[in-house]
Amino acid sequence: MGQSQMFAKPAVLVVEDEPLLRMMAVDLVEDAGFEALEAANADEAIKILECRSDIRVIFTDIDMPGSMDGLLLAAAVRDRWPPIQIILTSGHVHISEVELPLGGLFFSKPYDHLQVTRALQTMAAGATH
Numbered sequence: 001m002g003q004s005q006m007f008a009k010p011a012v013l014v015v016e017d018e019p020l021l022r023m024m025a026v027d028l029v030e031d032a033g034f035e036a037l038e039a040a041n042a043d044e045a046i047k048i049l050e051c052r053s054d055i056r057v058i059f060t061d062i063d064m065p066g067s068m069d070g071l072l073l074a075a076a077v078r079d080r081w082p083p084i085q086i087i088l089t090s091g092h093v094h095i096s097e098v099e100l101p102l103g104g105l106f107f108s109k110p111y112d113h114l115q116v117t118r119a120l121q122t123m124a125a126g127a128t129h
Contacts, residue, residue, distance in 0.1 A: 009033060090109060
């Protein structure tokens, strides 16, 4: 059992309210060599984060319905789970570096899959728990 733990893929939590975009993001994450977890909104994401200690990166949309948008989710993650790396994305909003959580990245939609893949790999390699 210890060996399967050592070779487990790093986990990335994809948070996207649009099902088709979420599926595409999950495919990107899996193609990059990660285990993809899915949440349709910030509330679902928080529940998953509370149950899983192996999540290295959260890849979240900014524009989401519910109690929190992606920026508030990112702030909550930075506060409660500081080692988790954060990537924010949006097709409607552009944010400045000042608005990003410490160490976070932003990609406008449609994003370049190669750039996101590189960011995921770099962030996951640097994340520690």
